Amino acid sequence: VATGGKRPKLSDVARAAGVSAAAVSYALSGEPGVGPDVRARILTIAKELGYQPSRMARGLRTGRSRTIGLLLADITNPFYTDMAVGAVEAAEAAGYEVVVSHVGLGPERLTAAALTHIGGLTDGLLLTSLRSDDEAVVEELRQAGIPLIQLYRRVAGAPIDWVGIDDEQGGYDIAAHVLSTGRTKVAILGGLAGYSASAARVTGFRQALATSGLHAINEPDVHGGIDMDVASARAMDLLLAYPDVEAVLCGGDLIALSVLVACQQLGRSVPGDVAITGFNGELFATIGPMRISTVSVPRQLIGAVGVQLLLRRVDGDDSPPVDQTLPYLLRPGDTS
Amino acid sequence: VATGGKRPKLSDVARAAGVSAAAVSYALSGEPGVGPDVRARILTIAKELGYQPSRMARGLRTGRSRTIGLLLADITNPFYTDMAVGAVEAAEAAGYEVVVSHVGLGPERLTAAALTHIGGLTDGLLLTSLRSDDEAVVEELRQAGIPLIQLYRRVAGAPIDWVGIDDEQGGYDIAAHVLSTGRTKVAILGGLAGYSASAARVTGFRQALATSGLHAINEPDVHGGIDMDVASARAMDLLLAYPDVEAVLCGGDLIALSVLVACQQLGRSVPGDVAITGFNGELFATIGPMRISTVSVPRQLIGAVGVQLLLRRVDGDDSPPVDQTLPYLLRPGDTS
């Protein structure tokens, strides 16, 4: 009941059309080798029969799946799924399909997921979930001979194309923006040090502070977790430990939101008493009653450019790895 | 430079181990037909060589890909990606892989994406993006003979398994919760009428109101868009048109957030002047300074149960379609 009839195959179409299998193949792929009238008839019959070529057979024969994989640590995180949207659009334009895998945290799962893609499922991989110390994973995938691109996060020194933004400069810019309002008691609440982008942002914050002859009042404990509960605790601890803090530079919008909530709970006015900045430009940072000042990362563009780089590699380009740095947007909101 | 050596194939492993291809195949799949010592040697050599079986070849031969597809209208929407997480976990336990496709809005794209999955990429499909009037799409996919499951949203009357919650009862419950506080001037801000869940929720709201001898003060214009800008406009229009409204029952948390923001802008206190309820139980509804009262939908569970139903169909079960109704959670917050 549930399933229709058997799936028709190419030879069924050939028989129905009274031509050879080769003719059908040529007709469907738009190759020469079959007359326009015959081609039209074949196409009609194929549609009538509901013929759908087997990707397995085609892939086995051609060695290409015309599919690229996108590996996400957390498919629930819009920061990365925005990249997926850009990737899907760019891939579609090139006749490729994007399949997304939710791999969860941890290098083992990353490797496992990647290996199933490597089994020919996919012609190349977009990697997003890299930690700075994931060299081993990346090296293993490289050995497997599948083209790889790093999206945003990266492994230090890995000889693999990368596309992202200049987080350090972004951090510098938004810190300079806050300092320009005359605040001097500034704290930093960065993400985990193990991620390349988190580290770079904090470096940028520090450089801007140093330029004004300052340093963060909560050094050196500026790195930490970004999950909502952890971030909330860090925010509250900070405000309690440094009652006179005038500005908090955050490594991400979620941390900034935590600080905002904590300020409201403690009765500190924002941005009157405390200025707060985020990073990423996430949706939730802009939809609340108070828009968070942030650095907006061009996530869809990163995905799209990643696909372009990847398809170049899939087509056999083996020139040296490139770094593609994209522009970001400094977006002042209501919190600074 | 970019690619490693050629990928080893099964026959390479066989040669290196000095056995037949069949022996390797049996050893890798854990089938009997090869002794334990030989099996161990084969496994070792396969690992040494970095052998990774071709999914294409295996799929072509067996007619199974051990992969299931999840079609998302918007991969950026956490409501649906939460289902993906549940699906991934359930599938992994069963030895299946989940690949997610972002199809965007519109039935054409849905069909196109589904067809590429049907080409053998995937053994079955989890559908999330259905509108009530998508019968044509669903019928076409059914014809193609691929097992299908509807997640949450559904096509009325389609003979396909479905898993979700009782939105009507959920709507009734949260409306009753608000009415129990004595409010009588109640408005409804529902989602688009074209989606089964939106319609059911509104029906539930109305029934609860009717039970108290009431009806929404803004009837019959209770349905509308849920994108942030549209929802914001609807919220503002409502508050302006009905200055004495005491409660707003919303079809989703994003709408509820819009109403909350509009209330703050207009200086109405929440929940003092206006009670607000959402629906879904999304993360952002709970992380702001004010938690939105909502109905929490068990999204991961829906994904997991969807996978179970699907794998049953993949294994050939063709019993009549089932509806699987899961429990939800009424979660009062700070807005009611």
Add this chain to the structure above:
DNA sequence: CTGAAAGCGCTTACAG
């Protein structure tokens, strides 16, 4: 412009 044939890398009855 068309058809017959080989082969992509596996799995799985089938003989030994």
Add this chain to the structure above:
DNA sequence: CTGAAAGCGCTTACAG
């Protein structure tokens, strides 16, 4: 317990 062989559904030189 092991090996030789057929075949999954395509694509693509190669002859006609």
